[in-house]
Amino acid sequence: MNAIASDVTAVPLAHRSALMARVVDLARRVASSDANLLVAGESGTGKGLLARFIHETSPRHSGPFVTITCANIAADLLESELFGHEKGAFTGAVEQKKGRFELADGGTILIDGVSELQPPLQGKLLRVVQERSFERLAGTRTISVDVRILASTQADLEALVAAGSFRKDLFYRLNVIRIEIPPLRDRLEDVPVLAEQVLLGIARRRGSAPKRLTKGALDRLMAHSWPGNVRELQNVIESAAILEDGPEIRAEAIRVGVTRPFAPIAEAMHRRYSLAQLEEAYIRDVLRLTGNNRSEAARILGINRKTLLEKRKRYGIP
Numbered sequence: 001m002n003a004i005a006s007d008v009t010a011v012p013l014a015h016r017s018a019l020m021a022r023v024v025d026l027a028r029r030v031a032s033s034d035a036n037l038l039v040a041g042e043s044g045t046g047k048g049l050l051a052r053f054i055h056e057t058s059p060r061h062s063g064p065f066v067t068i069t070c071a072n073i074a075a076d077l078l079e080s081e082l083f084g085h086e087k088g089a090f091t092g093a094v095e096q097k098k099g100r101f102e103l104a105d106g107g108t109i110l111i112d113g114v115s116e117l118q119p120p121l122q123g124k125l126l127r128v129v130q131e132r133s134f135e136r137l138a139g140t141r142t143i144s145v146d147v148r149i150l151a152s153t154q155a156d157l158e159a160l161v162a163a164g165s166f167r168k169d170l171f172y173r174l175n176v177i178r179i180e181i182p183p184l185r186d187r188l189e190d191v192p193v194l195a196e197q198v199l200l201g202i203a204r205r206r207g208s209a210p211k212r213l214t215k216g217a218l219d220r221l222m223a224h225s226w227p228g229n230v231r232e233l234q235n236v237i238e239s240a241a242i243l244e245d246g247p248e249i250r251a252e253a254i255r256v257g258v259t260r261p262f263a264p265i266a267e268a269m270h271r272r273y274s275l276a277q278l279e280e281a282y283i284r285d286v287l288r289l290t291g292n293n294r295s296e297a298a299r300i301l302g303i304n305r306k307t308l309l310e311k312r313k314r315y316g317i318p
Helices: 018-030 047-056 075-083 119-131 157-163 168-174 188-206 215-222 229-243 264-271 275-289 294-301 305-315
Strands: 037-040 065-069 108-112 133-135 142-144 148-153 177-180
Touching: 018 047, 018 177, 037 047, 047 065, 047 108, 047 148, 075 119, 119 133, 119 168, 157 168, 188 215, 188 229, 215 229, 275 294, 275 305, 294 305
Parallel strands: 037 148, 037 177, 065 108, 108 148
Antiparallel strands: 133 142
16 A cells, blocks of 8 residues: 555655645545545646545555556557457557456546547547447447546646537546645745755665755755645655765755746746736735734735735635
């Protein structure tokens, strides 16, 4: 069983922020359900680990946890990988093969990058989502499975539905429960605890004492916007631990470009934010930069504390 089932200090679920605390709490609450679940978030935020956490804390924890990463498999092989094939189904199919759904029987399957599926395969997946049954490629026998279906995406599935490239009915079936993992730039207070957990992991593997971050090193980490999210942070810390021979990691070993702690207009232009999304992002940034001092944040925003409270409630900002 994965250690994170009872310990969410593991990277990338380690957290100090209220944002991530709500994510983990929701994951715990929905783990007991068999409802389909969609995990959304940018690349590197830990969607796969959160899905495993949900499996390991669910009644299915003694069953298999099977992942298929759609982007890593050629489109013409995905059907066989998902549903299996019979001997002779195609050139090179020299024996019968079980697909990931069969392998996940009695447990959980994670379809990572579900947005990568082409429309014909989306239709076949819809049937499995609805009926929990399918046929292997070139097979005639209907196979039924007892499996919980989790899907993850870094794409905007609603936009793909609107564009006609992702089936609306499949989206609704997968999106019964939705968990959004916030990007690391929206929860920079998690950076120190995440970095600490990475260093502890390195120390355990090496059988040595964990290295410490100097104040300069931590300041450098906190000044970065982390476009690669927790995965990028892990790589940066791993690199720094290799570069430093002593017990401390200094700022010079932190190989990141120092970026402005917030640039909501530039981000809004890049990510095509609505005006409401821009306002929410700016309020979050100001609260973070003021250490959650509501009076100071309201002064910077040019509004009174009552208006700030109303906007925080509207956007779900703690």
